Amino acid sequence: MNLTTILLQFFALILAPVLAPLLTGWINQCRAWLQNRSAPPLLQPYYQLGKLFEKEVVLAHNASGVFRAAPYFIFAAMVLAATIIPTLSTDLPFGPAADAIALVGIFALARVFIALAGMDVGTSFGTLGARREMLVGFLAEPALLMSIFTASLISHSTSLSTIVDTLGHREFVIYPSLAFAGVAFTMVSLAENARIPVDNPTTHLELTMIHEAMILEYSGRHLALIEWAAALKMYAYSCLGLALFFPWGVPQDVTLSNLSLALAGLLFKLAIGGALLALIETLSAKMRIFRAPEFLGTAFMLAVLGMLVHLLLETGK
Amino acid sequence: MHSIDWLLLLITAWLLIGLAGLIAQRNLAWVGKTLYPLGVLVGLALAGVALMAIDNKPEALVLPLGLPDLPFHLRLDALSAMFLVLLGGTAAGISIFASGYLRKGEGTAPGLQSLEYHIFLASMALVLLADDAYAFMVAWESMALSSFFLVTSDHRKPEIRHAGYLYLLIAHVGAISILLCFGVLQSSAGMGATNGVADYTFAHMRATGHDAFWGSAAFGLALFGFGAKAGLLPLHVWLPEAHPAAPSPVSAMMSGVMLKTAIYGVLRVSFDLLHQPLWWWGVAVLALGLLSALFGAIFSAVQSDMKRLLAYSSIENIGLLFVGIGLALTFQSFGMITLTALALTAVLYHCLNHAAFKSLLFLCTGSVLHATRERSLGKLGGLIHPMPWVAWLALLGVIASAGLPPLNGFVSEWLLLQAFLFSPGLPHSYINMLIPVAAAAVALTAALAGYVMVKFFAIVFLGQPREDTISQQAHDAGWLERIGLSWLAALCVLLGVLPVTVIERLDFVVRALLGAGDYTTPGDAAHSGDWLLLAPISADRASYEPLVLLLMISAVVVATFAIVRRFWHGRVRRSAAWDCGFALQTARMQDTAEGFSQPLRQVFEPFYRLKRELPTSFDRAPFYRVVVEDHFWYWLYLPVARCAEFGARLVAFLQRGRIAIYLLYSFLTLIVLLFLVRG
Incomplete structure (x- = not known):
C-alpha cells in the first residue's frame, strides 16, 4: 500500500459517483434512438439531480428516522460497492476489505434499507413496492452469488482483485461455465436495476412498478440521493459484469499511461454495455409480476448449472 | 482454586439465587430488582472465568454427589468453555431485561419463576460441564423440566398447556435416544470389559474404538436425540408452539442458549467421543440441515405471529448450523482437516451470533408485547414513534439476523460459504456435485432471511398503527430492559466488526476438537496476520475487513450529509403522505403480514398446507382468512x-x-x- 494506490483508490471513490449518471444518460439516449424518439441530452441525469437538490423536502407526517436516514445509507453503500470493484487497477488498498460475497452483502444491505424506507410511511404503494422488491431480491441475490462463485471457482478466490487478475491474464480459453454464469448475471442485473422485463423505470403504473413504488414518498435531496444511488447501482453492476466476464485491460501496476488506457477501456466497455442494455430493453416486453420469479428462477438454475459444468468439465478429473 | 471450582461455585450461586426467590414469592422489588441483577453478575462472572479458561488444559473434577459408586464427573475443556461463555454472556443480557420485565399477575408468581429460571441456567451450565452419561442426563432432564415449567408459566390458557405438553413429549423422546446413544458408546467395546460394572464416563467412551456399525448407531441416536432438542426437521414442531407460549425472556433463553446445548451435544459426540466419522454421516447431516434451513426460512416468511416468525427463523438458523457440522464431518472423514477447521469455525461462530441476535429479537418482541398486549403482526405498526429505543435496537438485530455486513450474522455466513467454495476436490465425485447445490440452497436461505426480517421489522415498527388503540397505549421499554437490549445489540456489533479477535479464541476449541496434526486453521491466519483482516486461508483467496467497511460506510454517509448541507439547504416541510395523490389513504390499506408474504405463498405453494376463506362479492360482512399449516403435522x-x-x-x-x-x-x-x- 503506497501513496499512489491510495490516491488511485480515492480517485475511484470520486469517479464512481461522477461517472454513474453519465451511464444512465447514455442508456436513455440509446434507448430513445432505438425507439425512434428524439433523445434527451447526455447530461440530463445531472440536470435532474441538480434540480432535485435545489428543491425542498416534503415529508409525510409520520415519516420516521429510518425514512430520513435511508437515502444516505443507500447512497453510501452503492458508492462503496462501485469503489471496491476493480475497474482501473487490481492493486486497491480497500480491496481486501470486501470480497465478492461481501459485495453481494452490501447490495443486500441497500435493498433492505430501501424496502424499509418504502414501508415507513405506510402507504399502499410503498408497501406494495417493498414487497415486490424483496420478492425480486430473494431470488436475485443467490443467483448473483452463484454466478460470482463460478468465476471464483475458476480463479480459486473470492477476492475480486484476484478474480480479475486471473481471468484477465490467462491465455484465451472458452469456459462454458462462464457462459452460463454470464447469462445468469445479465438476467439478474436486469431485475436488480429495475429494468424491462422485470420492472419499468419510466412508468408510474401500479400494475408494473416496483422501484418507483417504493420511492414514491421521497422528494428533494432525498430523492436525488436515491436516484443517484440507482445510477450508481447500474454502474456497479456494469463494472462487476465487466470485471467477471470481460476483465481484459485492467492493469496490475499503476502508471499514468496504464491508468489512462484503463480509463479509456472502461469508458469504451461501458458504452458498449449500455448500448446492449438499451437494445435488450427495446426488444423485450414487460412481464407480469408473477412471471418474475420464473425469470429469476431460470437465472438461478443457470448459475448453479454453471458451477456444475465447471466441476464436471473443467476441473480435469 | 482452579477455573472449574470457580465455575461450580457460580453455578451454586445461581441455584441459591433461585431458592432465595421462594422467601418472598410475590415481592417484585425483592425478586425483580435484587435477585435477577445478582444473577446477571453471576452470568458475567461465569462468562469471564470460562473465557479465561478457554486456552487452559482440560480440568476434571469428581463430585461426591450422585448414587453410591456413581459419582458425578465434571470436566472443563475448550468446547465447554466456549459454550459457557455463550451461556454466561447471553444470560447476563436476558436476566437484566427480565429484571425490568416482570409484572404482577402474569402466570406463575415471580419468586417461583425466578427459581425455575435460575435452575434452568444452572442445569444448562452443568450440561456443558458434565463428563459422564449419568451427570449429563441428570442435568439434561433438569434443563428440560425447568424449561417446561417456564414455558407453562401462564398455564391457565389451554393452548399454552398444549404447547408445554408437546415440548415435554418431544424433549423426552429425544432424551431416551440420547440415553441409548450413551449406552451404545460405552458398551460397544464389548460388555464386561470393566469387570462387570459399566464404565459410563466420557473418558472411557473416548478411549474405546467403535466399529462402523455401532459407531453409526451411536451417531444416529445422538443426531435424533439432540436434533429433537435443537428443532431439526422433522422434530421441529415444538419450537413454533413453545416459543410463543413462553414469557419473552424465556423464549430468548430457549432459542438463544438452550438450542445451542443441543449443538454442543452433537459436537461432543461426533468430534470428541466418536473420532472417526464416516462420510455418509456428514452428507446425511448436511441434507437434514439444508432441509431444516430452507423449511424454516420458507415458513417464517408466512407467519403472522411475531414470536412464531422468530421461532421458525430459529429452525432456519439451526439448519445452517447443522449444514456446517455436516460439512465438517464430511471433510474430516476424507482427512481434509484444514477445511474441517474452517467449517467448524463457521459453526462455532454462528452459535455465538445466533445467541446474540435471536435473544435480542425475542426480547424486543417482549417489550412490544408489554407495550401493546398484542402478538399478531396484523394489529401492530408504527411502533418506532412511541418506542424508539426498542425499534432502533431491533433494527440492529434485524440486520444481524438477515446476515448483512457489517454486523455479525454476515461473518458466519461468509465463513460457511468460504467452506463450500474451497471444498471442490473431495475424492467422491457425487458429493462434489452436491456441494454447489448445497451452496445454492444456503445462499437462497440467507436471502429469504432478509425477506423475513424486513417483514418483521417493517410491519411491527414502521408504517401506521393498524389499530388505533396500539399507538395510544404503547410506551418505550424501561431502563433495565434497555440495558439488556443494548448489551445484546452491542454483542451483535462487536462480534460483527472484530471477527479476528473472536476467531483467535475459537481456535482453541477447533484445535481441541480436531486434535494434533498437520493442518492450518482460520485462527492461525488470525495469529499471523493483522487484527483487522479476516482471511481464513490466505488474503489473495478471500478476505473481509468489517471494521474498515463500517468506517468507510460511515465516512461516506457523513461526507455526503455534510456536502449536501453545505452546498444546498436543509429545508423540510411536513405534509400528508403523497401516495400518487390518493387522498383517502387509511392505515388499513397497508400490507398486513399476510399481504406481505403473499408472493412467497404463491412461489412456494406446495410446501404449505393452506386453508383460505375468501369473501364473495355478495357478502354483507366480507371475511378473509388464510391459515398456513405444516405438512409434517399431517x-x-x-x-x-x-x-x-x-x-x-x-x-x-x-x-x-x-x-x-x-x-x-x-x-x-x-x-x-x-x-x-x-x-
Whole structure:
C-alpha cells in the first residue's frame, strides 16, 4: 500500500459517483434512438439531480428516522460497492476489505434499507413496492452469488482483485461455465436495476412498478440521493459484469499511461454495455409480476448449472 | 482454586439465587430488582472465568454427589468453555431485561419463576460441564423440566398447556435416544470389559474404538436425540408452539442458549467421543440441515405471529448450523482437516451470533408485547414513534439476523460459504456435485432471511398503527430492559466488526476438537496476520475487513450529509403522505403480514398446507382468512399419534376393571415364569 494506490483508490471513490449518471444518460439516449424518439441530452441525469437538490423536502407526517436516514445509507453503500470493484487497477488498498460475497452483502444491505424506507410511511404503494422488491431480491441475490462463485471457482478466490487478475491474464480459453454464469448475471442485473422485463423505470403504473413504488414518498435531496444511488447501482453492476466476464485491460501496476488506457477501456466497455442494455430493453416486453420469479428462477438454475459444468468439465478429473 | 471450582461455585450461586426467590414469592422489588441483577453478575462472572479458561488444559473434577459408586464427573475443556461463555454472556443480557420485565399477575408468581429460571441456567451450565452419561442426563432432564415449567408459566390458557405438553413429549423422546446413544458408546467395546460394572464416563467412551456399525448407531441416536432438542426437521414442531407460549425472556433463553446445548451435544459426540466419522454421516447431516434451513426460512416468511416468525427463523438458523457440522464431518472423514477447521469455525461462530441476535429479537418482541398486549403482526405498526429505543435496537438485530455486513450474522455466513467454495476436490465425485447445490440452497436461505426480517421489522415498527388503540397505549421499554437490549445489540456489533479477535479464541476449541496434526486453521491466519483482516486461508483467496467497511460506510454517509448541507439547504416541510395523490389513504390499506408474504405463498405453494376463506362479492360482512399449516403435522405426527392410540386401545382390552381378572393375570404370569425358569 503506497501513496499512489491510495490516491488511485480515492480517485475511484470520486469517479464512481461522477461517472454513474453519465451511464444512465447514455442508456436513455440509446434507448430513445432505438425507439425512434428524439433523445434527451447526455447530461440530463445531472440536470435532474441538480434540480432535485435545489428543491425542498416534503415529508409525510409520520415519516420516521429510518425514512430520513435511508437515502444516505443507500447512497453510501452503492458508492462503496462501485469503489471496491476493480475497474482501473487490481492493486486497491480497500480491496481486501470486501470480497465478492461481501459485495453481494452490501447490495443486500441497500435493498433492505430501501424496502424499509418504502414501508415507513405506510402507504399502499410503498408497501406494495417493498414487497415486490424483496420478492425480486430473494431470488436475485443467490443467483448473483452463484454466478460470482463460478468465476471464483475458476480463479480459486473470492477476492475480486484476484478474480480479475486471473481471468484477465490467462491465455484465451472458452469456459462454458462462464457462459452460463454470464447469462445468469445479465438476467439478474436486469431485475436488480429495475429494468424491462422485470420492472419499468419510466412508468408510474401500479400494475408494473416496483422501484418507483417504493420511492414514491421521497422528494428533494432525498430523492436525488436515491436516484443517484440507482445510477450508481447500474454502474456497479456494469463494472462487476465487466470485471467477471470481460476483465481484459485492467492493469496490475499503476502508471499514468496504464491508468489512462484503463480509463479509456472502461469508458469504451461501458458504452458498449449500455448500448446492449438499451437494445435488450427495446426488444423485450414487460412481464407480469408473477412471471418474475420464473425469470429469476431460470437465472438461478443457470448459475448453479454453471458451477456444475465447471466441476464436471473443467476441473480435469 | 482452579477455573472449574470457580465455575461450580457460580453455578451454586445461581441455584441459591433461585431458592432465595421462594422467601418472598410475590415481592417484585425483592425478586425483580435484587435477585435477577445478582444473577446477571453471576452470568458475567461465569462468562469471564470460562473465557479465561478457554486456552487452559482440560480440568476434571469428581463430585461426591450422585448414587453410591456413581459419582458425578465434571470436566472443563475448550468446547465447554466456549459454550459457557455463550451461556454466561447471553444470560447476563436476558436476566437484566427480565429484571425490568416482570409484572404482577402474569402466570406463575415471580419468586417461583425466578427459581425455575435460575435452575434452568444452572442445569444448562452443568450440561456443558458434565463428563459422564449419568451427570449429563441428570442435568439434561433438569434443563428440560425447568424449561417446561417456564414455558407453562401462564398455564391457565389451554393452548399454552398444549404447547408445554408437546415440548415435554418431544424433549423426552429425544432424551431416551440420547440415553441409548450413551449406552451404545460405552458398551460397544464389548460388555464386561470393566469387570462387570459399566464404565459410563466420557473418558472411557473416548478411549474405546467403535466399529462402523455401532459407531453409526451411536451417531444416529445422538443426531435424533439432540436434533429433537435443537428443532431439526422433522422434530421441529415444538419450537413454533413453545416459543410463543413462553414469557419473552424465556423464549430468548430457549432459542438463544438452550438450542445451542443441543449443538454442543452433537459436537461432543461426533468430534470428541466418536473420532472417526464416516462420510455418509456428514452428507446425511448436511441434507437434514439444508432441509431444516430452507423449511424454516420458507415458513417464517408466512407467519403472522411475531414470536412464531422468530421461532421458525430459529429452525432456519439451526439448519445452517447443522449444514456446517455436516460439512465438517464430511471433510474430516476424507482427512481434509484444514477445511474441517474452517467449517467448524463457521459453526462455532454462528452459535455465538445466533445467541446474540435471536435473544435480542425475542426480547424486543417482549417489550412490544408489554407495550401493546398484542402478538399478531396484523394489529401492530408504527411502533418506532412511541418506542424508539426498542425499534432502533431491533433494527440492529434485524440486520444481524438477515446476515448483512457489517454486523455479525454476515461473518458466519461468509465463513460457511468460504467452506463450500474451497471444498471442490473431495475424492467422491457425487458429493462434489452436491456441494454447489448445497451452496445454492444456503445462499437462497440467507436471502429469504432478509425477506423475513424486513417483514418483521417493517410491519411491527414502521408504517401506521393498524389499530388505533396500539399507538395510544404503547410506551418505550424501561431502563433495565434497555440495558439488556443494548448489551445484546452491542454483542451483535462487536462480534460483527472484530471477527479476528473472536476467531483467535475459537481456535482453541477447533484445535481441541480436531486434535494434533498437520493442518492450518482460520485462527492461525488470525495469529499471523493483522487484527483487522479476516482471511481464513490466505488474503489473495478471500478476505473481509468489517471494521474498515463500517468506517468507510460511515465516512461516506457523513461526507455526503455534510456536502449536501453545505452546498444546498436543509429545508423540510411536513405534509400528508403523497401516495400518487390518493387522498383517502387509511392505515388499513397497508400490507398486513399476510399481504406481505403473499408472493412467497404463491412461489412456494406446495410446501404449505393452506386453508383460505375468501369473501364473495355478495357478502354483507366480507371475511378473509388464510391459515398456513405444516405438512409434517399431517404426514408424520398425526399418523404416529393414531398408531399410538390404536396400540393403547389394544392394551386397554386387558384392562377390565375387575380385581378377579387382574389376579388371574398375575397367576398366569407366575405360571409362565415358573415354566421358563424351570428349564
